[in-house]
Amino acid sequence: MNQFYILSDYFENKISEKHLNKLQDFLLSGGISISSTNILSLLIIAIFTLEILLLILISIFNLNYFLLISPFLILPSLISYILIKKEQRINEIEQSSPDFLRQLSAILRVGLSFENAMESISTYGQGPLYDEIKRTILEIKMGKNFDDAWYDFVKRLDSKELKRVFIIILEGRKIGTSLSSVIEDVSNDLRDMLALKRDRKSSVMMPVMFLIISAIIATPFSLGMVSIYSNFIVSLGKSSELIKTAVIAAESYVIIHSILVGFIIGLILYGDFKKGLKFSIPLTIVAYSIFYIISNFAGSLLIF
Known part of the structure; x- marks a missing residue:
């Protein structure tokens, strides 16, 4: 708890009142009444704690170190939540x-x-x-x-x-x-x-639902199967630069596709690309999570 108050005091002294007030107004617009310095302190502590837990889990279960990026998704998730609550x-x-x-x-x-x-x-x-x-x-x-x-x-x-x-x-x-x-x-x-x-x-909800299904189900599932096939080829000892590039390309496509779908939904619903940000963030997180699960675990399940 002492560390929490130390961080709060640090942010209060280092960040200008103008910026803290802007952040506070943004939080209040999403129904979050916690002070801006306290929310910053909570974010830092939560990310630091999750990083330590993930390092322990990675060392025990030999997981991918790429998982260490996931705690930093708390910030965009919070922004998306506030934008949705504001709407x-x-x-x-x-x-x-x-x-x-x-x-x-x-x-x-x-x-x-x-x-x-x-x-x-x-x-x-x-x-x-x-x-x-x-x-x-x-x-x-x-x-x-x-x-x-x-x-x-x-x-x-x-x-x-x-x-x-x-x-x-x-x-x-x-x-x-x-x-x-x-x-x-x-x-x-x-x-x-x-x-x-x-x-x-109501008239545009059908194409919006189609875009959402495409972003979080169709694309990550199909590209996840590509990743499974690539891992299978590697397990046979036939690895190549093309195979490695295919996996990276699949990951990049899932992320870019989800972001673009979010902005397109914002354009369809509101006529404004910027308002699509609140859709892009959760779509990207969900889509990449599904892709990651399929890529790393679906292959073993199919073998079983």
Whole structure:
């Protein structure tokens, strides 16, 4: 435990507050409330411990030293997990927003101000959208500028649709228009946009599933069999540079294919290659794991 706190203090002193805050915001977007310095310390300790355990297992069972790379996959796996949880959070916020806006419009019609209406709704609402509203209201009470607080709220939502909606509302408040009618209109527009978004996602799920099956089943299995055949040839004493190159090429193809499939899925679902990163990481880990298992253990099972 002393080493844990020493590492936490080290990161806190060596990494700038700006970068630590960015990391903390990223962790919170995935629902991880552990402090950024603590998560870095946990990662270092976990990787170091797993490396020691793997060295022991490799020496006992004569396994491939390539396995020592696997503990470092914790970091990309964590990033992928956070990105997926962030996407789920955004979806949950988007789905709850139309009903929230209708409630806000109804309360404004009663005669409450925008500030009081938002605070009133946040007191009994549940979910990530209401949590963000509570955070914004708390920031305003602590002295933050009203407009800055709400524009920061819009940034944290990280949704193009909601950003457009709330900017319209905030701009309408500035120029003094009837907010209740504006909010009701944007609520209806948002509901229609989300319905179209759901229809678009459902229409592309078949090719997405085909790509996933190709990445984690078809490709690693077929190339794993190539590796088994190569090992069989080597066991007969007929090894050559071509055989060794074939195994390396198969490993490389599995990794590259999985990464590209992830980016293609991101392009299909969101129209953005960058959003495919959260698919590329888990697909690559799963695909290579299947390839490794087939390459190293399936041959002995077939012989048995």
